[in-house]
Amino acid sequence: MPRLVAIAPVRHSFSYFAYHSPRAVSERSAAMLKKIIQHTPHVPGFTHPDSSVQHFLAHTRKAVQRGLSHAHNAPVLLVTGNESADLDSFTSSLLFAYLTSRFPREAAAKKAYKTIIPLLNITREEVSLRPELAYLLDTLHIPATDLICRDELLEALQAGVAPYVDVVLVDHNRLLGELAEIFDSKVIGVIDHHKDEGLYLTANPRIVESCGSCTSHVINYFADVFTAATIGDEKEAKIFTDIAKLGLAPIIVDTANLQSKAEEPDFDAAQILASYISSSHDPTQTVTAVAGPADSSAGATSAARAADTGAYFTALIEAKRAIDNFSLRDILRKDYKEWTEANGLKLGISSSTRSFAWTVSKFGVGEFKAGVAAWAKERDLDAFAFMDSFTTAEGEYRRDLFVCACTDKGKAPTAKFIASAKAEFNLCEYGDGDDKCGLTNEECFGAWRQGDTKASRKQVAPLMRKCICGM
Known part of the structure; x- marks a missing residue:
């Protein structure tokens, strides 16, 4: 069994605990x-x-x-x-x-x-x-x-x-x-x-x-x-x-x-x-x-x-992408998080390793809209987002972000989030070469190509929560 190589210690400061990388032992x-x-x-x-x-x-x-x-x-x-x-x-x-x-x-x-x-x-x-x-x-x-x-x-x-x-x-x-x-x-x-x-x-x-x-x-x-x-x-x-x-x-x-x-x-x-x-x-x-x-x-x-x-x-990635036989509900709940804010508004974010275009194409625009509405009703959501992360056939790493308001109470904060996210995550309208599968953006409902591909749910969720709770 190979011995662990010596690693230069890296120090991090925590409130209650500090760890150091292991050193070579005598x-x-x-x-x-x-x-x-x-x-x-x-x-x-x-x-x-x-x-x-x-x-x-x-x-x-x-x-x-x-x-x-x-x-x-x-x-x-x-x-x-x-x-x-x-x-x-x-x-x-x-x-x-x-x-x-x-x-x-x-x-x-x-x-x-x-x-x-x-x-x-x-x-x-x-x-x-x-x-x-x-x-x-x-x-x-x-x-x-x-x-x-x-x-x-x-x-x-x-x-x-x-x-x-x-x-x-x-x-x-x-x-x-x-x-x-x-x-x-x-x-x-x-x-x-x-x-x-x-x-x-x-x-x-x-x-x-x-x-x-x-x-x-x-x-x-x-x-x-x-x-x-x-x-x-x-x-x-x-x-x-x-x-x-x-x-x-x-x-x-x-x-x-x-x-x-x-x-x-x-x-x-x-x-x-x-x-x-x-x-x-x-x-x-x-x-x-x-x-x-x-x-x-x-x-x-x-x-x-x-x-x-x-x-x-x-x-591991191939296994994670093996969702071809999933229903839309299964895709939405597979990697899902939700939050209820202090003002009572509730938001949820689903994430997928298959592209947004693939998802909409698989079910069709009508069934996709109906499926999102059904999921929002099941989870009692005021706002919902769907994120993807994938690599194109040409080797380009991509992200898309779909956002919608699910109730009248959710419309204003969702609109605020969309405006903020466009600047924060460099959201772009789809170009002629991009396939958005016939989905048309509406008020408080739409999908964008995400210019900042490093921004995952870890970054998107805090901004969405901030907008939803009115901070």
Whole structure:
């Protein structure tokens, strides 16, 4: 198993926690770290030598099925991603839960949680809408039935259990919906890369800093564990190879294989993980250690620092795009987020890896309009947006933005958002060579080509929310 290369430390300032990239370890330190791994205290729910991610999920699933009746005597930690439940949310919640159960940081160690639950923040029925997740699970031989979904957790919670459950948020920093009603006062940790909403200020850790993938923050939070793991035995090597496959998936998907929107934490995490990929039996076989330059400044080019993850990236993107048999409703709810603002107005944003033109062409203008109206009615929305991100046959990376008001109350703020977005994201009318599939822009309803292709939902949502709530 390859040794982790030395990485120049990169310092970030957080309110409650600071991480540093791992350093090369001496032989004396290596021996000490190996002893630490071999004598990691037993955590209930974990039986050595099988400390795999797969075993962790299966055992945790059984604990949830039993209704968490033990919570009165032994606390439970719930780790949940956001309600879009994309690869980043899934992986960051699973890895934080798994690594905490084996290598608890200070706060978690004090609580000695009996059960740590990685939650997929969607219903069981929605799992089938994520072919990229199915691909990743299959790659790692994880049965989808071992995932713990939101509806199953809420059904399993017995009366009086909620007060004994603590919550860590990953890939978002504001709990929403049913989970917020039950657990909002129980949030003890936050790791996220979206705009900071200024909540849970005493959480520890509280890491809310921009990067391409939230999973990068999770990996860097446990960086010392990975340094130690390079000295582990064969079983440890297999476990950490699976962890590397898990962690790299959202990092390379969310940063276009480290070529777009990747920041220092992403390069640090990718370098840590890439050195563990050594299998020759799967699409990740081309992954090699990230060769970071001697100068690890933010100005270093991504091309010089990217891992050779091309085959893995391509397989994941192809899986994510496999939505040809989806209904329009399924496409709209596959990668969807919504917010209810203080003034009572509600907005939702759907995202897709297939072009807006492809979507409208597949269903036709009339059915597309009717489908959006039906979805807005189902979700009780005042405003709605549909975003895409895709690469053309000519190799050009593109984004489009569709926006519409769904109620009379939503018209004025939607018009305000469209005007602001035109300037903020360089929205352009479609040219003669662009195919918008016969859709005609109307008042508070229309689609534009997005000139600023770096602006994803992370950037669009805050502006739309600001306009909707009247700020």
